[in-house]
Amino acid sequence: MTNEIGAWVFDAYGTLFDPLSVRAAAEAMFPGKGEALSRLWRARQLEYTWLRALMNRYADFWQVTRDALTFACRSLEIECEWIQQEELMQEYLRLEIYPDVRDGLNHLQGHPLVILSNGTPEMLEYVVAHNRLDRTFAAVLSVDKVKTYKPSPCVYQMAVEQLHLPPNQIGFVSSNYWDAVGATAFGYQTVWLNRSGAKPEELGVSPGSTVMALNQI
Amino acid sequence: MTNEIGAWVFDAYGTLFDPLSVRAAAEAMFPGKGEALSRLWRARQLEYTWLRALMNRYADFWQVTRDALTFACRSLEIECEWIQQEELMQEYLRLEIYPDVRDGLNHLQGHPLVILSNGTPEMLEYVVAHNRLDRTFAAVLSVDKVKTYKPSPCVYQMAVEQLHLPPNQIGFVSSNYWDAVGATAFGYQTVWLNRSGAKPEELGVSPGSTVMALNQI
Numbered sequence: 433m434t435n436e437i438g439a440w441v442f443d444a445y446g447t448l449f450d451p452l453s454v455r456a457a458a459e460a461m462f463p464g465k466g467e468a469l470s471r472l473w474r475a476r477q478l479e480y481t482w483l484r485a486l487m488n489r490y491a492d493f494w495q496v497t498r499d500a501l502t503f504a505c506r507s508l509e510i511e512c513e514w515i516q517q518e519e520l521m522q523e524y525l526r527l528e529i530y531p532d533v534r535d536g537l538n539h540l541q542g543h544p545l546v547i548l549s550n551g552t553p554e555m556l557e558y559v560v561a562h563n564r565l566d567r568t569f570a571a572v573l574s575v576d577k578v579k580t581y582k583p584s585p586c587v588y589q590m591a592v593e594q595l596h597l598p599p600n601q602i603g604f605v606s607s608n609y610w611d612a613v614g615a616t617a618f619g620y621q622t623v624w625l626n627r628s629g630a631k632p633e634e635l636g637v638s639p640g641s642t643v644m645a646l647n648q649i
Numbered sequence: 650m651t652n653e654i655g656a657w658v659f660d661a662y663g664t665l666f667d668p669l670s671v672r673a674a675a676e677a678m679f680p681g682k683g684e685a686l687s688r689l690w691r692a693r694q695l696e697y698t699w700l701r702a703l704m705n706r707y708a709d710f711w712q713v714t715r716d717a718l719t720f721a722c723r724s725l726e727i728e729c730e731w732i733q734q735e736e737l738m739q740e741y742l743r744l745e746i747y748p749d750v751r752d753g754l755n756h757l758q759g760h761p762l763v764i765l766s767n768g769t770p771e772m773l774e775y776v777v778a779h780n781r782l783d784r785t786f787a788a789v790l791s792v793d794k795v796k797t798y799k800p801s802p803c804v805y806q807m808a809v810e811q812l813h814l815p816p817n818q819i820g821f822v823s824s825n826y827w828d829a830v831g832a833t834a835f836g837y838q839t840v841w842l843n844r845s846g847a848k849p850e851e852l853g854v855s856p857g858s859t860v861m862a863l864n865q866i
Contacts, residue, residue: 476850482699483827483852487800487834491853499851506848583704610700617704631723633693634716635700636708 437621438597439570440540440649443582443606444549447625449527449559451477457523462510469504476500478608481550481581490579492552497524525558529565530627536646537568544570548591548604552576571595583614605649612639623649654838655814656787657757657866660799660823661766664842666744666776668694674740679727686721693717695825698767698798707796709769714741742775746782747844753863754785761787765808765821769793788812800831822866829856840866 445451451474458473459466477493477500484490491499498521505512512520537545545568549556553574560566571594578586592599599619606612612624613635624632624639625646632638643649662668668691675690676683694717701707708716715738722729729737754762762785766773770791777783788811795803809816816836823829829841830852841849841856842863849855860866 479696479699479827480850480852482696482703483800483831486699486702486798487831487852487854488802489834489853499853503848503851581703583700585705610696614700614704617706631720633697634720635697635704636706636716637704 435600435621437543437603438601439544439546439591439595440603440605441546441548441591441595441620442604443608443611444547444551444556444559445527446474447605447607448529448533448547448565449563450530451524451527453528454520454523457520461516461520462512465508465510468508469510472504472507473497473501476503485581485584490581492576493550494521494552494555497521497555525555526562527559529563530646532627532645532647533563536649537565539647540649541568543603544595546570546591546594547572548587549573550575550581582611583617585614585618588615588618588620603649605646609633609639610635613637616640652817652838654760654820655818656761656763656808656812657820657822658763658765658808658812658837659821660825660828661764661768661773661776662744663691664822664824665746665750665764665782666780667747668741668744670745671737671740674737678733678737679729682725682727685725686727689721689724690714690718693720702798702801707798709793710767710791711738711769711772714738714772742772743779744776746780747863749844749862749864750780753866754782756864757866758785760820761812763787763808763811764789765804766790767792767798799828800834802831802835805832805835805837820866822863826850826856827852830854833857 442448452470455466455470458469477497480496480500547569556572573590575581575587580586602620604615604620605623605625607625612622616622616639617637622639624642626642659665669687672683672687675686694714697713697717764786773789790807792798792804797803808819819837821832821837822840822842824842829839833839833856834854839856841859843859
């Protein structure tokens with residue numbers, strides 16, 4: 433790292449909390465389709481945030497997550513009753529943390545730790561509390577304040593204002609390559625947390641560094 | 650249609666020209682992988698336009714298309730030599746039109762016909778000429794003028810200025826659901842050309858109407 437890091441900022445979904453941990457509930461509900469449903473649900477959830485941000489048609493992440501689930505069920509020809517959809521949505525408030533998260537966060541406790549997420553304040557509050565991380569973070573920042581989505585620079589600007597630090601003194605961690613790229617383009621010092629050994633994308637900008645687990649930072 | 654249509658505006662890639670028509674060349678080059686390569690190439694091409702537009706990091710569609718091909722090969726572990734990549738890129742200038750296009754456009758010739766596309770002016774010029782449609786269109790509009798991508802409202806505004814028509818007198822046709830939605834949100838009268846029988850997405854806005862072939866408009 434070229435500059436002193438003043439705080440660590442983390443993406444939530446896909447980085448701390450595993451969106452695919454809904455697959456067990458989905459599989460129990462729709463045997464043989466849990467994996468496909470959870471993957472398509474997540475893929476459309478992200479696509480819809482990008483498209484709505486570009487159209488200037490913000491709807492909050494709870495709505496977008498519900499819309500993505502509706503589409504994923506329709507696309508996979510799964511008949512999902514209202515009550516089943518509600519149950520799957522509730523799963524989003526109980527997402528599991530990845531196995532390396534607790535250790536990794538402890539390791540970085542010398543700095544203020546902050547979440548910067550597409551999620552609504554309520555969604556984030558629940559999932560943080562569910563995983564007993566209430567006291568870990570100095571702040572939990574939601575895009576809902578600026579009514580757009582990552583990787584819009586408006587989102588990354590939120591942590592600058594919250595922390596009173598210039599972008600190059602903010603360390604940012606995301607497992608979503610495009611999010612790490614957006615944060616790099618904004619000026620953060622970035623770490624791509626590549627647990628799955630995914631191939632880097634081609635977006636003209638690269639994350640500052642890459643690790644395989646959170647405690648390697 | 651509620652208002653008189655003053656002109657018809659068409660999306661290019663996926664609507665008039667088939668991006669998956671590269672699959673034959675890809676298959677000849679990398680046997681058994683042509684289908685997967687052409688699909689992943691197209692998927693990332695779109696994603697990269699959305700992400701770059703959101704990051705305010707515009708690169709033109711030729712660059713984005715090349716980047717998407719680079720990633721698709723990497724992801725599928727295809728060793729694509731420089732000259733092979735050049736050959737596949739050239740295929741993008743020779744995309745085939747869908748079988749219903751010529752008839753469908755003839756059917757609408759009473760109005761000015763316009764292309765409004767993510768493609769660069771050069772890419773569009775080549776693919777239009779390759780398909781002998783040079784004399785069909787009153788104008789071919791490229792996002793390169795406004796340096797962003799669909800579904801940004803700035804893109805749809807271009808046809809309003811070119812045609813001197815209010816949005817609700819512009820008929821817009823796209824096979825890309827999200828593009829039809831973006832155009833609807835902007836105020837065009839829109840038609841989703843759903844040749845493949847795809848399921849509608851959930852983006853909070855719906856296209857004005859849906860047809861299965863261009864000559865059904």
